[in-house]
Amino acid sequence: MDFIGYDRVNDRVWVPAGNTGTIQIVDGGTGALNVLGGFPTAPSQRAGRPSRGPSSVAIAAGTVWVGNRGDNSLLAFDPSTLKQVGAIRLAAMPDALTYVSGRKELWATTPETSSITVVSVAAKKPGIVAEIKVPGSPECFAVDNQGGRIYTNLEDKDQTVGIDARTRKVVSSWPSACGSLGPRGLALDEQRRVLFVACTDGVGVFDLAHDGKSTDRLKTGAGVDGLDYDAARRRLFVASAKDGALTVARLTDAGKLTVEAKVPTHAGARNPVSDKRGRIYLPVSEAAELIVIDPEALVQTHQAH
Numbered sequence: 477m478d479f480i481g482y483d484r485v486n487d488r489v490w491v492p493a494g495n496t497g498t499i500q501i502v503d504g505g506t507g508a509l510n511v512l513g514g515f516p517t518a519p520s521q522r523a524g525r526p527s528r529g530p531s532s533v534a535i536a537a538g539t540v541w542v543g544n545r546g547d548n549s550l551l552a553f554d555p556s557t558l559k560q561v562g563a564i565r566l567a568a569m570p571d572a573l574t575y576v577s578g579r580k581e582l583w584a585t586t587p588e589t590s591s592i593t594v595v596s597v598a599a600k601k602p603g604i605v606a607e608i609k610v611p612g613s614p615e616c617f618a619v620d621n622q623g624g625r626i627y628t629n630l631e632d633k634d635q636t637v638g639i640d641a642r643t644r645k646v647v648s649s650w651p652s653a654c655g656s657l658g659p660r661g662l663a664l665d666e667q668r669r670v671l672f673v674a675c676t677d678g679v680g681v682f683d684l685a686h687d688g689k690s691t692d693r694l695k696t697g698a699g700v701d702g703l704d705y706d707a708a709r710r711r712l713f714v715a716s717a718k719d720g721a722l723t724v725a726r727l728t729d730a731g732k733l734t735v736e737a738k739v740p741t742h743a744g745a746r747n748p749v750s751d752k753r754g755r756i757y758l759p760v761s762e763a764a765e766l767i768v769i770d771p772e773a774l775v776q777t778h779q780a781h
Contacts, residue, residue: 477759479572479702480766481533482749486555489749489757491766492530492542499530499542501558502766504574504751509559516546520654534582536597538647541582546623550595552602564602566593574617577628579641581605583626585614592628594644595760608644616702618662618671621665623684627671629659636662636673650688653680657674661702661747663712672712674703679714683731687712691731695779696738704755711736711771713756718747722758724771737774741767 481490487504497517501510517529528545537542539561540553548569552562568586570593575582580598584723586607592614594606612630619626625638629652636659638648652659654675661674669684670691677700681692697716704713712733714723720743725733750771751757758767 477747477761479532479747480749480757480759481535481540481663482554482751482757483535484752487752488555488764489751490533490535490540490542491759492533492544493543493764494529494761495526497529497546502757504753504755512558512560515544515551516549518546528569529744532571532573532584533536534575536582537577537580538577539597540674541573541575543584545569545571550582562602564595564604566604567607568643570591572614572616572628574626575705576617576619576621576626576641578621581641582674583617585617585628587613587615587631590614592639606644608639609687610639610646615658615660616649616662616674618664619667620664620684622666623669627662627664629673631658631660634658636671636682638688648688650682651692653690660700663703663705665705665707665710665727667707668727668731672676672703672705674700674714676700679703679712679725681731681733692733694725694735696725696735697721699746704748704750704756706771709754711750711754713748713750713771715741715746715748715758717744720745722748722756722769724774737771739769739774741769742755 489502491500498728499512517527532543568589570584572585583597592608612633615629615631678695683689697719699718724737745758756769
């Protein structure tokens with residue numbers, strides 16, 4: 477399990493379960509599980525890794541999109557009925573997905589070709605409208621509809637870049653300062669103009685109002701990949717998969733991160749996603765589990781001690 481997603485309207489967590497060829501959907505209110513199966517898988521090109529299959533999610537307006545590494549496709553689902561309503565085949569394997577609401581576009585990183593594929597979903601029949609070449613291997617997204625930019629990391633270059641959503645050109649770039657392993661996930665506080673960049677051992681904080689100036693860096697533990705941010709509560713969630721821990725940090729007015737709580741999870745738990753209640757979901761591939769955590773209870777316990 478890699479990138480999971482939360483559908484706020486229907487209160488469901490979408491979990492693409494890679495090598496099983498399934499997409500598993502959890503009801504946020506009842507915990508009921510729906511399993512959609514039969515999706516193509518393919519052998520991994522990396523030794524010792526499980527087969528590739530459904531791996532990423534983007535929640536669009538009225539549609540849930542799932543990227544499948546098994547056949548290089550983007551699958552469209554009706555979020556109410558859970559029925560598949562369409563598919564688009566890409567020229568290369570999709571990795572991360574995001575929905576750009578300001579332009580009604582779906583963006584997919586295609587790292588094997590150092591590019592990002594852009595799909596317009598404005599019309600009844602979605603279609604590929606652009607391939608953006610980037611100077612490295614793109615990893616994850618953060619969408620800034622207010623500023624008209626989409627941010628991605630170049631994992632092999634240790635850089636973070638900003639792309640103009642209209643012209644689809646790289647217009648800003650700065651060092652992620654993550655080191656040889658490069659940057660991973662991204663999260664954004666759009667109102668406060670703050671971008672969070674995950675390194676494998678923590679997170680960097682960058683001020684978008686001042687050309688990506690670094691304002692803070694927080695070490696959290698090994699095995700960090702994706703991030704999630706609850707803007708209403710100003711909480712950043714960082715899961716350290718190798719250390720089996722979740723760090724809950726709060727963004728201060730000075731653009732710094734202060735740790736509110738840290739809790740043991742499970743080795744392999746990574747890529748947190750928060751729901752409308754503020755709860756966190758953490759997939760654990762090795763255990764075939766989805767851990768659910770209430771950060772508010774963690775913070776209160778931490779403060780009590």
